[in-house]
Amino acid sequence: MSRQGRRDTAPEVAVRRLLHAAGLRFRVNVPVPGMPRRSIDIVFPRLKIAIFMDGCFWHGCPQHATQPKSNAEWWRNKLDKNMARDLETTEHLRDAGWTVLRFWEHEVPVETARTVQELVARRRSKA
Template sequence: MPEAVPSSPAVSARMSRQASKDTAAELAVRRLLHAAGLRYRVEFPVPGMARRRIDVAFTSVKVAVLIDGCFWHGCPEHATQPKANAEWWRQKLDRNMARDKETTEHLEAQGWVVLRFWEHMPADEVATTVRAAVDRERLRRTAPQHGGRKEQAEDG
């Protein structure tokens, strides 16, 4: 990829200040999950993938929550295309989206339920969806397995 040159010192400074973790969207969702009594790991390493993290991980039930920034991850509603260094940015953002897809596929292959949300989604909706998924996985993992047969109760 060609070397990118910042279009201005102000742009360079602004981009370097962008949070990569503990964003406002992540914090809002985590507060709601914690208030609902759920406990989780933050910035959990993706098993088997160096330098990749799960924003909120429920390790006991293998539920991974990723909250993606609209600009950095290509939100279909809010993503923008920088005009300065356009080709460099297009390649960078395309690589981010390919990495997201690869990470999701890797986690799912390891038995994780992967939930991805955009940063613009309401935190209460995200938290409700996450809570339902965690509850569903807890039930699924604790329910007795009957080998695919349904047992019928006998009247006595």
């Protein structure tokens, strides 16, 4: 598992390129305030928008998640803990006033970027 990429996954990079091409500037892999060893994939700090690009296997996608047959109990516990940590992180950020968006790796990057752009535009128009 130590060899699994934690950042700069292909779906994440694709969305970041589209957002950057649209003129949006953001930070990447920012630590979650008050939560050690957790980071936000794409962040608009002033607007308090946190975007997570979740992998289907590691985060339990309802459409594409698979269950390993070897060492099944250990994997089930591991993946359940991942999903519980995701929920805890989302709640922590929302309680701190952040807007949290989570996207699955299989979602179309253009649609994901469009959703983010629309939220950023709405937030900026209110400011």
